[in-house]
Each structure stands twice: as C-alpha cells, then as structure tokens.
Amino acid sequence: MLTKKGAATRRRIVDAAATEIRERGVANVTLEDVGRRSGTGKSQLFHYFPEGKEELLLAVARREAERVIEDQQPQLGSLTSWAAWGRWRDVVVERYRRQGVHCPLGVLITEIGRHTPAAQAVTRQLLDQWQAQLRLGIEQMRESGRIGPAIDPDRAAAALIAAIQGGVTILMSTNSAEHLEAALDLFLDHLRTAAPAPS
Template sequence: MAPRLTAKGAATRQRIVDGAADEIRQRGAVETTLDDIRARTATSKSQLFHYFPGGKEELLLAVARHEAGRVLTDQQPHLGALTSWQAWYDWREAVVDRYRRQGQQCPLGTLISQLSPATPGAQAVTRELLASWQAQITTGIRAMQEQREISPDLDADRAAAALLAGIQGGVSILMSTGSLTHLEAALDLGIQRLLAAPVPVPPGS
C-alpha cells in the first residue's frame, strides 16, 4: 500500500514520476533501471521505496498513468471545447502534432507491455484513458448537436467510438511505419462524416 502523503510528500513523489517518465522516454522502459531513475531524480534508495514500496513495477504503473494523462493534456484546450467546427479542426491539428512529435516510440504502450498482467491497475490505465478520451469527443458531438450543426439522430457515443478507433489504428500504423498518413486520414474522414450528417429542417422554416 502506498503511504498517505503530505503535500510535500506528494510533490516529491510526483517529481520522481516526472523524472522517471523523462528517463524512460530517453532510454526505454526495458533499459531504464531504478538506479538510473534515482540518479536523475537525486533520490535515495530508501526514499524511492518509501514512495513506491512495490519497487519498479509500482513506479512503472505510476509513470504509465502519467503518460496516459499526457496523451489527453497534449490535446487541450481543444479536446475539452469541441463546440465549433474550427475547434474540431484545431483539435485535429493538435492530435497530429502530438504524434508527429512523439514519433514511432510510444512510452505508454511500452510501459504497459512491461507490466505484469497481475499488476493491479495495469490494464485499467488504457481503459481509463480511452474511456475519458471517448467521453470528451462524445461531449463535443453532443454540443454540436445542440447547436444543430450535427444531426440529433446521430449516435454521439458510437460516432465518438468510431473516430477514436480510427485514431488508434492510425497511431498503430505510425508506430510500425513512421507515417502519419493513416492517422490524418482517420481524423479527416471522421470529422467529415460528422460534418456531412444531415440536420433536419424545423417545420415552417
């Protein structure tokens, strides 16, 4: 069990997570050792195990959650404010730019692959990320439906799921080939499908 932390302790723990994330991005999860993380964060062995009693696996899980949060943070403020078509296009650019900068290395995917399936919360990290991502896209679609920019007959959650699936497919291809083409196509056609959804004309208009 992780210790209950004071504000100072929580800040120290976060500093270790941030430093570990940077080290893993530079070296990779497999190659990074606890000694590497200790050196980067100027942390003693006893201090490291105070905040992460489960050792490297517990720390990797914390870094995985950090990286999952970064995926969504990198899309803001656009993802949280999809209330106009310009906002949707700005979000599209933010997603493409994020993965362009990341390149073929996926820190979150690498971390999850290094965690034992028995690690509490290991599989939940990805599920929570995708659920939050889809929920924010769904909120954007519904906002546009309220403005009568998208047909109210469109299933917002299902449309968001399809768009997110396309993004994830594009990211997977990027990881394999280094090409952003499929990610850009998934976003462009996904948004175009929303834009093309017919909006009923009110009676008497």
C-alpha cells in the same frame, strides 16, 4: 493519503522515471538512476513505491496516459465549433507525427504486461477519459444544431477513438500519418454531412 509535500515528491520521482525511460529505454533504467535524477534517496523511493520498480512503472504508465490527454488540451476540451474540431484534428496529427514510431505509453504497457489487470486498467481509463471528452464535444455540437440528431454521440465517440487508435498504430509501423489523417478527415466529414441543412 499523501501530504502536499509528499505528493510533490512522488510526482518528481514519477516525472524523473518517465524522462529516464523516454531517453534510455525501460530496460536500461534502474531505481538508482531514478533516485539520482529526482534527487531522492533509496529509502525515500521505497517509501513512495514499496513494491519497487514494478509499482513505479505503473505510476509512470499512468502519467504517460495523462499526458496523452494533456497534449490535446485546450483543444480537446472545447470542441464547440467546426473550427475547434479542425484545430484539435491538427493537434492530434502533429502530436503523433512528432512521436513517430516509439510510443512511451506503449513501451510501459508492454513492459508491465499487456494482459495484466493493472496495464489494462491504465489503457481502459485513458480510452474512457478520451472518449468522454469527444462525446461531450459531439453533444455540444448537437445541442447547438451543428450536428444532426442522427449522430449518436456515444457510438460516434467510440468510432472516433477506434479510428485514432488505429491510425496511430499504423503510424507506429509505417512512420506515416496518412491513415490517421484519412480516418480523422472521414470522421469529421461524416459529422458535418450528418448536420442539418442550413436554413
């Protein structure tokens, strides 16, 4: 376990590496650059990342994955009304529209090796966390009677994650949010039309 100070230093190194990689591309960033930006010496860098750049890249990937969730807050964490779902939908579209064709997390996953267990664990954890929050939102809407009992929260959340993932992948190759928006809107329409009729 790291001390509080140690954890702060490690976090500073990871954030510095993330910024360098976002600005200049993963291939152009050296440990020296990260040291300079974070104000950390080489021995300190190796204290926190004994295996060097590989290990640091993985930590940066985890940080970028956290950001995907953070960027959707507080909306993602409080999906308790249709208005809240609509706001979250807009935040997602806006986030990915701004991001455009270059995905910081995707770059890192490709660099680490898409099929390595480490990269897959990062991807998997992000999808799991994201899906769990969406499922919670759907469950809350069901409990308050806004979504009908025909909707299975688990499968609906999985479908929604797939729709977002696909919309974002297409946006990254076309630079258009058209598919992402169509997928989110159809999904929300489905949740709404599966709602019980107003009494």
